[in-house]
Amino acid sequence: MTEVVLDAVNKVYPDGFHAVRDLTLRIPDGELFVLLGPSGCGKSTILRMVAGLEEITSGSLWLSGQLANHLPPRERNLAMVFQNGALYPHRNVHGNISFPLEVAGENDSDSHERIVELSRALGIEETLHRLPSTLSGGQRQRVAMGRALIRQPGIFLMDEPLSNLDAGLRTELRMEIGALVRSLGVTTLYVTHDQTEALTLADRVAILRRGVLEDVGTPQQVYDDPATMFTAAFLSAPPINLVRATVRADQNDGVTLGIGDQQLNLPWSDSRATALVSQHGSFVTVGIRADAMRPDPDGLISGRVRALEFHGHEWLAHVEAGVVLVDAETFRDDEPQQTRQAGRPGVLRRLLRTTGLTAEEAPVNPVSHGGTHRRSDLVFRMENRSGIAAGDTVRLSVDTERMLLFSEDGRRVDKIDR
Structure with a gap:
């Protein structure tokens, strides 16, 4: 069984840059696991630590039940495909x-049969006698995959293999990879x-920042039930509406x-x-996806249509609705939380009694808002224009x-355990 376990892994570079912080993950045998995040979030560093190309500062890496922190790359039974393919010209x-x-000294005749079979699976059987310079970008990446897989590794590592390809080819090749x-x-x-790529390919996906x-789960879990505001924002096209809201609880x-x-x-x-209830008297961020709103004469939110795309x-x-939008990128997990005075404690205690909670369970000092403000537009999706034009009030x-x-530290208030 080929299982990958990272236990409280950290990577700190000599200049003090903390690239990976206390990462704990378990990737079971046969799983297609995707590391997702923006540039500089540490995902390629994690891959290189698994491959043995980067040293682990602290924590443990286990490969198939064997501690692999100091195991040479050639002894890790893995293969890697890079962004550019890196073929021998x-x-x-x-x-x-x-x-x-050839490096492993295997029999030529047996090797040839395996190569032909694998190239057929990759759709490059007709190119076996061509040089890399005569191949398309997609064909070169297929060759790189074939070179990695021919060894029948226990672990297959892929570092943004499709990023240099055009959109149509990326779609085609990611289906073939999966x-x-x-x-x-x-x-x-x-x-x-x-x-x-992450949502269509992965058995499970981890989001890093x-x-x-930030979060880990199946594609549907992290999309429908994100643990943090950053996850919800990163897994959203068009961007999710993140709206600052005040909380008032009434018995x-x-x-x-x-x-x-306006009020919901x-x-x-x-x-x-x-x-x-614990957020009474403070701010939360409400996440509303573009397809979770629709024009409705009896709707509770009103605004002027600024633009149609x-x-x-x-x-x-895009609707100007007089709301304050929050930027998910402004929430820093490593910064101290600022606090402010909560609402009237007597009112809060009475409300807590009605919901079965105790006063000790409610924060005395809810954290203050940490987001920055953008144009106060809400974005909603329509299958057709439905008679709506720019300048209309909806x-x-x-x-x-x-x-x-989401609370003011970017974490879900209403998180569903999974």
Whole structure:
């Protein structure tokens, strides 16, 4: 069984830069696991530590049950594909794929049959006698994959292998990659900054930011039920609406979210209302995806349509609604939280009694808002224009079941355990 375990792994460079912080992950045998995040978040560094190309500062790396911190790369039973393929220019496709077998001293006739079979699976059988300079970008990446897989490694590492290809070819090749590695059953770590690649390829995906693990789960879990505001924002196209809201809890009416000069109400029958009690008198961020709002004459949010964007299969409308939007990038996990005075404690205690909580469970000093402000536009999605034009005033209803609620440290208030 080929399993990868990283236990409290840290990477600190000589200049003091902390690239990876206390990372703990378990990738079971045969899983296609994707490391996702923006440039500089530490995902390629993690891959290089697994490969043995970077030393681990602290923590433990286990490969197939063996402590591998100081194991040489050649003894780790893994293969790696880089962004540029890195083929030998003087060798044809057959020669590039066969090179690892030649180094291992395997029989030429047996090797040839394996090469032909693998090249057929990769769709490059007709190119075996061609040089890399005569191949397309997609073909070169297939050759690089073939050279890595021909050794039948226990672990397959891929570092942004599709980033140099055009959009159409990326779509085609990522489908082939997913099908191939699953058919081979090889444990795969795949690094990308592209959310579409991650969501379509992964069995599970880990989202990283500034060397810190933000969230991990299946693609549907991290999209529908993100642990942090950053995860929700990163896994969203068009961008999720992150709206600053005040929280007011009422013993009779439930919890009211004040969004600009407009309000959304959550009754006590909604479990999220109970979760919001501890935020009474402070701010939260409400996450609303573009497809969770729609034009509705009876909608609770109103605003003026500033612009319409046509995307072929849909329209996106930008609405000036007098709200304050929050930037997920401004929340720093490594910065001390600032505090401010909470609301009246007597009112809060009475509200807590009605929900079965105790006063000790509520924070005395809720943290202050940490976001920055952008243009106060909400974005919502439409299948067609529905008679809406720029300059029109619209009312919007919100699918409150799909709202995500974040505290001022960027963490979910209403997180569902999984």
